[in-house]
Amino acid sequence: MAKGIKSAISPTRAEDYPEWYQQVIRAADLAEVSPVRGCMVIKPWGYAIWENMQQALDRMFKQTGHENAYFPLFIPMRYLEKEAQHVEGFAKECAVVTHHRLEPDGQGGLRPAGPLEEPLVVRPTSETIIGEMYAKWIQSWRDLPVLINQWANVVRWEMRTRLFLRTAEFLWQEGHTAHATEAEAMEETMQMLDVYAHFAENYLAMPVIKGEKTADERFPGAVATYSIEGLMQDCKALQSGTSHFLGQNFARAQQIKFQNEEGKEVYAWTTSWGVSTRLIGGLVMTHSDDDGLVLPPRLAPQHIVLSPVLRDDSRAAVLQYCDRVAEELRAQNYDGQPIRVSIDRRDLRGGEKVWQHIKKGVPLRAEIGPRDMDSDSCFVGRRDQSPREKQAIPRSQFVATAAATLTEIQNNLFQRARRFRDDHSVHIDTLDDFQSYFTPQNSEKPEIHGGLAWCHWAENPQTAALLQKLKVTIRCVPLDGEAEPGRCVVSGEPTERRFVLAKAY
């Protein structure tokens, strides 16, 4: 490739953000679009990130008293019909199975045969099937709470898809709980929102705002929906996890009831909460730069990749030296586990090999050639620094400080993302400021603009029309921070606190 090229990914973020996003995913070999409409293939490097997310989240779910279970992929259509709002919300995007057999069509092909008596819906979410089971399992107050999580795939027939951010099929986890009292269910809802926020900030290194969704954005059938919202580098917000307080809506629809301590039959209070492979998209858009993916060490499939500089006269010795360094690194712990190290033995030119690891977001990389071996050191680069800033570090020091360096990178990424988020968060108090904040200078080819606008806001037809015009949405009513009486920037109506508004995915 030409020497003049400054960055590994083309176009850059500033030039064309959506295209940059796709190129980062491709360069890092995370995933591809599949031949199946709207569905993606998650490749090993991308799937390993998901596995790391699963591992961390699963531990947190267990620590908060949940157990894993598995429910069917297929949901009888009539289950979905029970909760009116729920049907309405999901009906438009359901895949439906109507046959259970194939037969020759007489022209060398196949056609469906054996129509089902009742169509089966491929789960878009599992409230209904799980609720159906809970209704059987729960009879006494002694049976509560029921705290179950499921790792699964779901299907929502999306018309417009983007890798990780929105695909017809995606992987997620869905927690479903049932409680004896409203307060306990609400406590669960908030607890899991906190778990998600903790995970986002400490693992994804993605600062998030916890908040409640407005009625329009609420989960179909929920009494209240809470979310964590992150800000991507193109200044659009990403809903990155949701926790729903379902009240007794689903319990009533599905007859989840029990005898309480007074012997009275009452409905249970339920919750559900989930995060998906969308988080990988959030990860990409929070940290990556014009040289490709940047991974927070806690979720990186490999923490360190050693790139031996292979020359005929010293090949064996260098490889042996690398093996030794790798062994020593693996004996170190980072984040409670041995450091994940691999050696790239491929006989590629040094520069090319190293750039591949940069594009894949490996947090720490070390080039090791005869010169390093002679001086008993490693030539180390960090993904949170420029590719040029490489340093020779004595082997023993590199090994001894590797875990601390990973911790430092993890923290740096979070600090950097938080600074970006804070730099793109503003209090807006006039309509003019609001409009100009969300209006690009160049309407032909909109530049990156906007961010999180904290505003006094009233929900009414007038404000809704403005939002539609500017393509802005109410992200949430933030939970943290104090109430601050004020007046709606559009209508002047008095309000209690500021909402967060932004353009969003």
Next chain:
RNA sequence: CGGGCUGUAGCUCAGCUUGGCUAGAGCGCUGCGUUCGGGACGCAGAGGUCGAAGGUUCAAAUCCUUUCAGCCCGACCA
């Protein structure tokens, strides 16, 4: 699901308007050589039923119809 654009080699694309030699380029890939610590260079190669199906024609990547997929813009959504 509406409106627009696009499907030609693994990737990015030219060729199509005005049908006609054996369908091209760059990158990537394979081999050999020179190289090698910031993304190498030279030479020689492999690789395409032109998204798919029908049609028009002596002749279709090129024209027509249908269909599938992708991208952008709307509506919808984790």
